[in-house]
Amino acid sequence: MSKDFNQLSPRAKQTYLDNLRHSTAHVLAEAVLKLFPQAKLTIGPPIEDGFYYDFDVKKSFTPKDLKIIEKEMRKIINKNTEFIEHEVTRTEAKLSVKNNSYKLEILDSISDNEKITLCSHSDGNFEDLCRGGHIKKTGEIKAFKLMSSAGAYWRGNEKRPMLQRIYGTAWESKESLEKYINKREEAIKRDHRKLGKDLELFFFDELAPASPYFLPNGTIILNQLYKYLRELYKKYEYKEVVTPQIFDTELWKISGHYSNYSENMYFIQQDEKEHGVKPMNCPGAALLYKSKSHSYRDLPLRLADFGRLHRYERSGVTHGLTRVRTFTQDDAHIFCTTDQIAPEIKSFLEMLSESYKTFQFNKLRFTLSTRPEKKVGNEKIWDNAETILKNVLDEFSSEYSIEDGEGAFYGPKIDVFVPDAIGREWQLGTVQLDFSLPERFNLEYTAQDGSRVNCVVIHRAMLGSMERFLGVLIEHLAGAFPLWLTPLQTIIIPIADRHINYCKSINLKLKDSGIRSEVDESNDRMNAKIRNAQIKKIPYMIIIGDNEIKKESISVRTRSKNDSNINSITNLIEKLNEEINLRSI
Numbered sequence: 001m002s003k004d005f006n007q008l009s010p011r012a013k014q015t016y017l018d019n020l021r022h023s024t025a026h027v028l029a030e031a032v033l034k035l036f037p038q039a040k041l042t043i044g045p046p047i048e049d050g051f052y053y054d055f056d057v058k059k060s061f062t063p064k065d066l067k068i069i070e071k072e073m074r075k076i077i078n079k080n081t082e083f084i085e086h087e088v089t090r091t092e093a094k095l096s097v098k099n100n101s102y103k104l105e106i107l108d109s110i111s112d113n114e115k116i117t118l119c120s121h122s123d124g125n126f127e128d129l130c131r132g133g134h135i136k137k138t139g140e141i142k143a144f145k146l147m148s149s150a151g152a153y154w155r156g157n158e159k160r161p162m163l164q165r166i167y168g169t170a171w172e173s174k175e176s177l178e179k180y181i182n183k184r185e186e187a188i189k190r191d192h193r194k195l196g197k198d199l200e201l202f203f204f205d206e207l208a209p210a211s212p213y214f215l216p217n218g219t220i221i222l223n224q225l226y227k228y229l230r231e232l233y234k235k236y237e238y239k240e241v242v243t244p245q246i247f248d249t250e251l252w253k254i255s256g257h258y259s260n261y262s263e264n265m266y267f268i269q270q271d272e273k274e275h276g277v278k279p280m281n282c283p284g285a286a287l288l289y290k291s292k293s294h295s296y297r298d299l300p301l302r303l304a305d306f307g308r309l310h311r312y313e314r315s316g317v318t319h320g321l322t323r324v325r326t327f328t329q330d331d332a333h334i335f336c337t338t339d340q341i342a343p344e345i346k347s348f349l350e351m352l353s354e355s356y357k358t359f360q361f362n363k364l365r366f367t368l369s370t371r372p373e374k375k376v377g378n379e380k381i382w383d384n385a386e387t388i389l390k391n392v393l394d395e396f397s398s399e400y401s402i403e404d405g406e407g408a409f410y411g412p413k414i415d416v417f418v419p420d421a422i423g424r425e426w427q428l429g430t431v432q433l434d435f436s437l438p439e440r441f442n443l444e445y446t447a448q449d450g451s452r453v454n455c456v457v458i459h460r461a462m463l464g465s466m467e468r469f470l471g472v473l474i475e476h477l478a479g480a481f482p483l484w485l486t487p488l489q490t491i492i493i494p495i496a497d498r499h500i501n502y503c504k505s506i507n508l509k510l511k512d513s514g515i516r517s518e519v520d521e522s523n524d525r526m527n528a529k530i531r532n533a534q535i536k537k538i539p540y541m542i543i544i545g546d547n548e549i550k551k552e553s554i555s556v557r558t559r560s561k562n563d564s565n566i567n568s569i570t571n572l573i574e575k576l577n578e579e580i581n582l583r584s585i
Contacts, residue, residue, distance in 0.1 A: 080139030243284035321471030410436035
C-alpha cells in the first residue's frame, strides 16, 4: 500500500488512515474478547495518529497484557479475512448486542433516519456495531503497535462506569510507524507539562481543576508575549479594550450562546438573577460597539481584547496548558463595511505571518471552511463572503484547502496551521466572518447615503489561547526560549566566594541595562552551577574567577556549551540588547 498511498491526495490519505485505524481497533476488540471472554465492548474510534478501544473488564490491562494482545492481533491479521459491512434493522441490531448494555445504549442514541450497520471479519466469527469505514482485508494492516492503557469513564462522564482504554497506532508502512514512534519519543522529552515543572513556569492544583497557576518565570514569558502583541497592534492600528467577565444571562440569550453553548458555560445567581461567566469575548465587543453611534468614517474599527475566558471542559479532555478551563485569547473584533472585508483580512494575515516568523513557524497551511448545512444569512451573502475569502487566499498563499461545510453557522472562516520543530501540526490562528452578530445586536453604521446599514464583524486571533500557545511554544523550542522570552537571561557564576562581590557589580550593570540577571551564590561547585544553568536553559553564563577580577573582564558561556569570545561587560550588554531587540531565535 505504501507506494499507492503516496500517490493519494492529503484528504484521501487521511481517509485511508482513518479506515485502517478503525479496522485495527476491530481486530483489537476481537483479540481482547478471545483472551478476556468476560470483557464487554463499548466504542473504538480512530483518533489523531491512532485509535483506541474502551472495554469493561474486571482488572486493568498491564504492559504484559498489551504484548499478549498484540501477538493475538497478529494471528488475526495473518488470516487476511475480509471486513464486511451490512445494514440491519434496529431489531436485528438489538438481537446482535442483547447482552451488552453499552451497545444497546449506543443503539438508542441512533436516530430513526440513520442506517444501522454491523461489521464482521474473521469469517464471521467477530461482529461489531459500527458506523463503517474500513479497509478491505485484515492483511492490509502492516504496521501497528499498542501504545498504552488507561482508565476512561463511559461517555466521558465521571458519574458513569470506569472502563479500560487501550491506545494504539497504525500506519500504512513500517517506515511510517517507526518515524511516528521516534517522533513520539521526542515529543515525550518536549512535553510542556514536564518542562513547565522543571523550568518552574506553571503548576496545577486540584482545588482549581484545569486552571493553571503561573509562577514568576511563566508570568515573565506571558508578559513578554503580550508586549510583543501590543507592539503589533500599534503597528496595525488596533485599539485595546477591556470588557466585563460576568454578564446577565439575557446577553447570552441574545448572542445565542444560552441555547447553543450553555453546557460549556459557568453560571451564578446574583441579585436574584442568573448571570454567566463569559466563554467568548464577542458579545461584550458587540455591546461596546453599540455604546455609541457610528458612521462609515469610523470603520474599520479594530478592537483587541485580552479578556479572560472560562469554559467548562470535562476532566477527561483537559490536557496541561493546551486544554484548560480558564484562558486568555489574543482576541480582536473588526467592525467594518462589506467593501473593507478583503483588505482587513489580508492585513490580518500579514500581521499573523509576521508574528509566526518571530517564533520560527515558517511553513503555514491554510484552510477555507465554507457554509455548513445549518447557517444564518441568505445564499447570496454566503456566496459573496466565500468568494472574498477565496480571493484573499489566492493572492496570499498558493497552498490552501477547502473544507466544505466546516464553516461556523454565522459565516465562513480561514484557519491557519503550523508545524512545530518535530513536524506536529497545530492550529493557531483563525479569521471568521460573522453576519449573525450584527443582526442579533443590531450593529449599524450610517452609510454615505445617510441610510443605516448593518456592519460586518470579523473575529480573528493570531496565537489563540495564550495558555495553549505557550504550551505549543514550550514543546516547539524544547523549553530553550529565545533571549527576549527567557525568564532569566544571564546567570553569573562565581568560582569561589571571594568572587561574589565582583559578580554583584556585574549583575547591577546588567540589571540597569534591562537584562534579567542573577548571581548564583549557592554552595555548589562551579561545574555543578554550570550544569544547573544548562538544565534551566539559561542562555548566557558569566563565569568569574581571579583572572576576570584581575583584568576587570568576564568569561561567557552559552547554554549550547560553546564558549563566547566576549570578555567585556559593555560588549556583552550591547550584544544581549541587540539580540533582545531583534527577537531572534
